Amino acid sequence: MGLGTGDGPQGRRAWKTRVLLYAVVGVVFVYSLWPILTMFLEGYNVDLGAVFAGKAIRFIGGLSYSGGINPTPYYFLQALGAEAYPRLALNTLVVSALSISIALAVGIPAAYALARLDVRGKTLVSYLLLALRTVSQFVVIIPLYITYSALGLYDTFPGIALAEQMLILSVAVWMLKGFFADVPRDVYEAATLFGKREWQTFRRVVLPMVAPGIVVTTMFALVLIWNDFLIADSLTGAATKTVAVGVWEGLSITQLSFSAVTWNGLNAAGTLAYIPAMAVMLAVRKYLARGFSLGLTD
Amino acid sequence: MESFRWYLVFVPLSAVMGLVVVYPLAFSLYLSLTNTAGTPELSNYAAMLSASTFWSSLNISLLYSLTSTILAVAIGLVLTMLLTYRFRFRGLLEVVCLLPLAVAPIVVGTVFAPSGFWDDVQSFLVFQLHQPYFNELSPSFFFPTMFVSEAWEWAPLIMLVALSVVQGIPKETTEAAELSGATFLQKFRMVVLPAIFKSPVMQFVVVLRFIDAMRAFEIPLAWSNWLGYTNSLGSPVDTISLYLYKLLYAPSLGFPIGVASAVALALFGITLTGSLVLLRLMRAVGG
Numbered sequence: 001m002g003l004g005t006g007d008g009p010q011g012r013r014a015w016k017t018r019v020l021l022y023a024v025v026g027v028v029f030v031y032s033l034w035p036i037l038t039m040f041l042e043g044y045n046v047d048l049g050a051v052f053a054g055k056a057i058r059f060i061g062g063l064s065y066s067g068g069i070n071p072t073p074y075y076f077l078q079a080l081g082a083e084a085y086p087r088l089a090l091n092t093l094v095v096s097a098l099s100i101s102i103a104l105a106v107g108i109p110a111a112y113a114l115a116r117l118d119v120r121g122k123t124l125v126s127y128l129l130l131a132l133r134t135v136s137q138f139v140v141i142i143p144l145y146i147t148y149s150a151l152g153l154y155d156t157f158p159g160i161a162l163a164e165q166m167l168i169l170s171v172a173v174w175m176l177k178g179f180f181a182d183v184p185r186d187v188y189e190a191a192t193l194f195g196k197r198e199w200q201t202f203r204r205v206v207l208p209m210v211a212p213g214i215v216v217t218t219m220f221a222l223v224l225i226w227n228d229f230l231i232a233d234s235l236t237g238a239a240t241k242t243v244a245v246g247v248w249e250g251l252s253i254t255q256l257s258f259s260a261v262t263w264n265g266l267n268a269a270g271t272l273a274y275i276p277a278m279a280v281m282l283a284v285r286k287y288l289a290r291g292f293s294l295g296l297t298d
Numbered sequence: 299m300e301s302f303r304w305y306l307v308f309v310p311l312s313a314v315m316g317l318v319v320v321y322p323l324a325f326s327l328y329l330s331l332t333n334t335a336g337t338p339e340l341s342n343y344a345a346m347l348s349a350s351t352f353w354s355s356l357n358i359s360l361l362y363s364l365t366s367t368i369l370a371v372a373i374g375l376v377l378t379m380l381l382t383y384r385f386r387f388r389g390l391l392e393v394v395c396l397l398p399l400a401v402a403p404i405v406v407g408t409v410f411a412p413s414g415f416w417d418d419v420q421s422f423l424v425f426q427l428h429q430p431y432f433n434e435l436s437p438s439f440f441f442p443t444m445f446v447s448e449a450w451e452w453a454p455l456i457m458l459v460a461l462s463v464v465q466g467i468p469k470e471t472t473e474a475a476e477l478s479g480a481t482f483l484q485k486f487r488m489v490v491l492p493a494i495f496k497s498p499v500m501q502f503v504v505v506l507r508f509i510d511a512m513r514a515f516e517i518p519l520a521w522s523n524w525l526g527y528t529n530s531l532g533s534p535v536d537t538i539s540l541y542l543y544k545l546l547y548a549p550s551l552g553f554p555i556g557v558a559s560a561v562a563l564a565l566f567g568i569t570l571t572g573s574l575v576l577l578r579l580m581r582a583v584g585g
Contacts, residue, residue: 021385028380032394035409035450036401042414049421106314109307117304125308126580130573132319134509136565138542140318142558143325165318173311227402229516230539244402248520263413270405281400282393289458294506296499296583297462 036274043268044071075268085272088246095232095242096225098161100218103172108214111176112202116188129170133294140166141234148235155237163235167228168221174295175220175287179213180206219284220291226277243273323566330559342556351531352561355541362445362518362537363511369449371504374456375494379486381457382464399454407520410447435525437534444517444535452507456500463497464490498582505579509572513565515539538565 041048079085114122144163145154153159183206191201225242232242241249247269281288289297330342346352377395381388401409409415412434423429432439467489475485494500518540527533529548536544538561545551545558 021383024380025385025387025391028377028391029394031450032397035406035415035447036397038415038418039405039409048418052418052421053425102314106310110311113304113307121305121308123577123581125311127573127577128315128319130576130580131570132315134506134513134569134573134576135319135323136513136539136542136562136569137515138539138546138558138562139326139566140322142329142546142555142562143322144318146555147325162314162317165314169311169314169318223400227400229402229404230543244404247402248404248408266408267414270402270408274401274405277402278397278400282396285393285396288396288399288455289462292455293459293499293503294580296502296580297459 039267039274040271042264043075043271044073045075045264046071075264076272078265079268079272084246085243085269088241088243089276091236091240092226092242094157095160095164095240096222098157099164099168099225100172100221102161103165103169103221104176104214104218107169107172107176111173112180112206114173114177115180115183129173130294132166133170135166137166137230137234141231145234154235155239157240160232160235160240160242163231164225164228166231167224171224171291171294172217172221175217175291176210176213178290178295179210179217182213183209216284216287217291219280220287223277223281226273226280247273326559326563326566329556330563333556342560345554345557346560346564349557351536351541355536355538358518358535359512359514359537359539361441362448362514363508365445366448366452366511366514367504367508369445370452370507371456373449373453374460375491377453377457378460378464378494379490381461382486382490383482395457396454398451401451403451403516404520406447406451407517410443410450410517411520411524413524416443440521440525440535444521448511448514448517455503455507459497459500459503460494463494463500467493498579502576502579502583505572505575509569509576512568512572513539515543519543 038048110125114125140163144159148154148156148159187205187209188201191205196205227244228242229244229248233245233248236242236245247266284291331340332338333341381392381395398406416434420431420434424431434440471489472485475489480488514537518535518537521535522528522533522540525533525535527536529544531541531544531548531551533540542558542561542565545554545561
């Protein structure tokens with residue numbers, strides 16, 4: 001990548017360009033990081049607003065201002081208490097494990113066929129997957145809520161895992177399809193030459209080649225489920241609540257308000273929710289464009 | 299020859315899709331066309347169409363979606379321009395630019411809340427730059443903030459796709475531009491930008507972003523909360539999804555499931571039309 005610098009000869013002009021460049025780079029750094037940094041600092045009860053205000057804000061109406069720089073790990077420790085974040089994270093991982101297993105089980109054969117197949121029906125499958133990806137979640141949530149309540153599936157792991165297919169199934173099929181398409185045609189031809197049957201070719205030759213792609217797909221889907229709020233909020237209760245829902249509800253604090261305690265707790269929880277998602281996402285960052293564009297980019 | 303067996307691999311997929319798409323869709327249709335006693339009638343649609351809250355939420359969703367998509371594309375292209383330039387911290391900057399993408403949308407709603415990020419900005423402007431206070435709860439502030447925070451989260455996606463388009467530009471083209479003495483900005487404007495806009499993948503991603511923003515829920519939910527409308531209708535930031543959520547969760551409304559299903563299907567109609575556009579673009583790419 002890179003179009004080169006396109007600068008003129010060295011000297012004054014190049015120097016000016018460089019200053020401008022690093023000024024812009026600085027602005028982009030602040031733009032991307034400040035909101036995240038604010039969340040992190042507020043979780044530690046460090047209010048940058050007070051820093052900027054200097055002394056001015058400390059004596060509103062003659063009263064000393066209680067906010068400001070009082071760093072404490074209290075809110076993080078509170079969030080990390082056994083009943084809060086670890087429980088939510090565990091719930092989310094169980095939901096993800098179940099949900100991704102379903103998506104891979106039905107998605108891998110379909111993706112393999114889509115990557116190799118040249119007949120009618122492909123467009124129909126593509127369109128159904130698109131409809132699944134773009135459907136208004138409520139069209140699905142309302143009936144599922146009623147059905148789950150009748151069947152006793154509300155607030156259970158299988159119930160929510162099935163509903164999360166709305167989020168991950170089409171993405172998984174398309175990502176996997178891309179990885180299957182990456183396998184050179186020669187490989188299939190060679191396997192056929194050696195008299196392997198389709199199943200054997202798939203199982204012994206292609207699947208091992210695509211294994212890294214399956215891992216990438218799994219990680220991508222994990223982030224989607226981890227960050228999902230709407231589906232999880234509607235179909236989980238106390239037993240299966242996921243991270244994003246828990247963060248919004250202020251972990252164990254049920255009533256959200258502007259009070260300092262819940263605000264800092266919210267930010268501490270938000271930070272804790274963010275860090276794993278960020279780590280997983282950066283690990284698969286070469287494939288993010290592919291995942292988000294439903295497999296259309298390389 | 300073997301084509302029959304190929305169809306079998308779609309059976310499990312179809313079964314799951316039946317459970318999470320076809321069955322709920324049919325059920326929604328049934329709910330929207332019957333009253334609580336189960337008799338068929340169109341009163342739910344009539345109630346939907348006569349509710350001013352429905353129309354205003356439709357307007358808000360359109361405004362939200364259009365504005366935040368345009369902003370995301372604009373910011374994404376600025377980031378792309380910066381990252382096609384060769385400089386020392388380019389790799390690091392690319393990683394930093396990606397970071398907003400991993401923030402859960404509901405957390406984006408809280409990060410940009412008045413009491414978080416904006417109090418710091420407010421404080422900086424007032425006490426360091428001696429600017430007057432601005433009202434964080436006035437529409438001229440919270441609408442732009444919502445649009446920008448949605449764009450903040452998704453601009454990196456536009457950037458990623460744009461960068462992959464840039465990588466596909468033939469070397470001869472950029473070299474030819476260089477030989478004719480084009481500066482970096484000229485090259486970006488005359489070679490890179492047209493390539494990005496013409497790319498069907500880019501168009502696909504932008505339309506998909508628009509559809510997703512039409513369904514936007516988390517950031518408006520957070521703002522509805524900051525504005526004091528936790529579970530009640532009529533907040534100025536109710537998008538269609540949020541309107542639906544409140545129809546279902548506001549205790550005073552008595553769970554109007556038929557009307558909610560009708561609204562959900564209306565939204566589905568909108569996104570389905572959008573996905574027809576997507577399908578065309580997808581075919582253009584050969585996916």
